[in-house]
Amino acid sequence: MVEETREKTEAQATRTEAFPSSTGWTFFSERTTRAQRRRYLAHALVYALGLSLVVWPGVLPFNRVEPLVLGLPFVFFWTAASLVIVLVNSLLLYRFEYGSFLG
Amino acid sequence: MDTESLIVLGVPAAYLLVALAVGVGSRGKAEQNTTEGFIAGDRALGLVVLYFVMGASIMSAFAFLGGPGWAYSRGSAAFYILAYTGFGMVLWYVFGPKAARLGRKYGYVTQAELVADRYDSNLLAALMAVASIGAFIPYTVLQMKGVGLILSQASGGLLPFWLAALIPFVVIVAYVLSSGMMGVGWSNVLQGVMMLALAWGLGVYLPIELYGGIGPMFRQIAAENPGFLVIGDPATGMPMLQYSSYVVVSVLGFVMWPHLFMRAYTANSERTLKRTIAIYPTFGFIMIPILLIGFAGVLYVPDLPNPDNILPYMVTTLELNPWIVGFFFAGGLAAAMSSADSIIHAAASVFTRDFYRRVIDSDASDRTQTRITQAAVVGVTAVAYYFAVASEVEIVQLLAGAYGAIIQFLPLMVGAFFWVRATREGAIAGLVAGSAVTVYYTFFAPSPYELHAGAWGLLVTTVVFAVGSLATEVDDVESARRFIRDSRPDRPAPSRSTDGSAPADD
Structure with a gap:
């Protein structure tokens, strides 16, 4: 009985596996909830935004020497700061998945 | 030989002995007679080792020679290296855990195995293997030339280039043969710590010593050549769009490097893998002091014919304390060797799993495959040594071509x-x-x-x-x-x- 139920569930899982469009793209497991997907997309957006601010055209407003920050030309500091964005975003993503920063 | 030269040569020599001991000593941490143990470290690497493997494998001789060389000769164009180091690992947060799960389930230990399995194609695996090895050999040659230069300079010319290039690679072959992935991993911990100490030490010290501080250094450079510190300025020789494309392509291609991608299989858990990726940018900050070293040379050393020599040039002409000079040479060796061991290990693995097993002998037992991988470690090193020392053929161009395929x-x-x-x-x-x-x-x-x-x-x-x-x-x-x-x-x-x-x- 238990076996049967499990087989049924597995068959269902196979059928409902998310291949929604005819193009066959599937970015999330069907078990990933709507809220989780939104959260993942938000993280991806932050990465993309961070990257767009160190390349053309996003970097243009920051592409200057003055003011020096920590002794670095501003655009050097700005590029280094993008690593901080990556670091913080990754740590928050990790915490979202595992509930703690380093646990 | 006076005391000073003895110290300058003694520090790198001591480092080589410690690296050998650490590498060979990690033999027992994984089974060395199976491909899973030899190539993927029994899928048992923890956070510390994986962090340094990823960090140290990437920071090759390029970081200590090419990075400062770019900052010295091309100014702000060098910031692209900093930018891609930060973002490059992000894609691995998506791919790494997936590769690791499939690896556990289907026994994959290389990148091409996964791709070739999904597309059911031996041809694809062989193509990827050829591109990978095509990039690995010239990459190894570069590291060999780097260590040859470093060690012969450290010995004050006592060691000829051929021997100086050979000794560190004998050490690498010894610990890779003995301890496989674990040897690469634990030696990379040692090498990574040395590189961090050296980069931050010199990167902060040189601007203060030569210019009275980092801020004053940049003000003097800006006064001399204002465009040099602005991305896309003609003074940097790299237009804005080109700079941007270099950042984006490098970010996308970063973890496609087979020797980085296949480390996904070595993590002891998904959690370890993700934690490594999350804290990776802390290693990436190393590019800041490395670029500072190059900038320090801008007004101090006019027109060095080969900009890549800026760091060794400054270290050897500044009349620093011999312990610091010795430590610099040891750190340079560590940088080159930490990439070289990873690449030689990966090249041998790729050769066996994606070429030999697919094209030559599909029935080879796991034990045989491990032996072939070990033989390939020696083979790859020998081929690279031939091109580094004996051959006049310049194969560095091959690297650009092969990397083009890897992306x-x-x-x-x-x-x-x-x-x-x-x-x-x-x-x-x-x-x-x-x-x-x-x-x-x-x-x-x-x-x-x-x-x-x-x-x-x-x-x-x-x-x-x-x-x-x-x-x-x-x-x-x-x-x-x-x-x-x-x-x-x-x-x-x-x-x-x-x-x-x-x-x-x-």
């Missing part, structure tokens, strides 16, 4: 993990077409809009791969679906199980 793995990887309609024909056609375009714009024609040639290659690969896949039929849709399903977590992560849904799957 093209990305669309195939995305297709494997997310697109059930991706087909073998599409994948092979895309890889071949994109690589050809990249090679064409690298060597034979100027790249349109001066973009990184790989950007055009990626565009072509993506289009050909997509159109080719849609134009052909998937052999076995069920197996493609199973592959995608198996790449995803099969149960919720512990801390997120409260809402009964699955974690971690973007």
Whole structure:
């Protein structure tokens, strides 16, 4: 009985596996909830935004020497700061998945 | 030999002995007679080792020679290295855990195994192996030339170049043969710590010593040559669009390097892998002091013929304390060796798993494969040594061409993990077409809009791969679906199980 139920569930899982469009793209497991997907997309957006601010055209407003920050030309500091964005975003993503920063 | 030269040579020599001891001593940490143990460290690497493997493998001789060389000769163009070091690992948060899950389930230990399995193609594996090894050999040659230069300089010319290039690689071969992935991993911990100390030490010390501080240094450079510190300025020799394309292509191609990608299989858990990626930018900050070293040379050393020598030049002409000079040489060796050991190990693994096993002998037992991998470690090193020391042929150009092909793995990887309609024909056609375009714009024609040639290659690969896949039929849709399903977590992560849904799957 238990076996049967499990087989049924597995068959269902196979059928409902998310291949929604005819193009066959599937970015999330069907078990990933709507809220989780939104959260993942938000993280991806932050990465993309961070990257767009160190390349053309996003970097243009920051592409200057003055003011020096920590002794670095501003655009050097700005590029280094993008690593901080990556670091913080990754740590928050990790915490979202595992509930703690380093646990 | 006076005391001072003795110290200068003694420190790198002591480092070599410690590296050998650490590498060989880690033998017992994994089974060395199976491919899984020798190549993937029994899938048992923890956070500390994986962090330094990823960090130290990437920071090659390039970091200590090329990085300062760029800052010295091209100013702000060098910031691109800092930018891609930060963002490069992000894609691995998506691919790494998927590769690790599939690796555990199907026994993969290399990158091509995964791709070739999804697309059911030995040809694809062989193509990827050829491109990978085509990049690995010249990469190793570069490191060998680097260590040869460093060690012969450290000895004050006592050691001839051929011997200076040979000794560190004898050490590498010894600990890779003895301890496989574990030898690479634990020696990289030692090498990574040395590189961090050296980069931050010199990067802060040199500007203070020569200019009275980092701020004063940049003010003096800006006063002399204002455009030098602005991205895209003609003084840097790199237009804005080209700079941007270099950042983007390097970010996308970063973890496609087979020796980095295949480390996903070595992590002891998904959690370790993700934690390594999350804290990786802390290692990436090392590029800040490395670039500072190069900037320190701008006003101090006029017109060095080969900018890559800026750091050794400054260290040897500044009359520093011999202990610091010795430590510099040891750190330079560590930087070159930490990449070289990883690459030689990966090249040997790729040769056995993706070429020998697919093309020559598909029935080789696991034990035999391990032996062949070990033989290939010696073989790859010998070939690289021939090109580094004996041959007049300049094969460094091969690296640019082969890397152009490696970047093209990305669309195939995305297709494997997310697109059930991706087909073998599409994948092979895309890889071949994109690589050809990249090679064409690298060597034979100027790249349109001066973009990184790989950007055009990626565009072509993506289009050909997509159109080719849609134009052909998937052999076995069920197996493609199973592959995608198996790449995803099969149960919720512990801390997120409260809402009964699955974690971690973007």
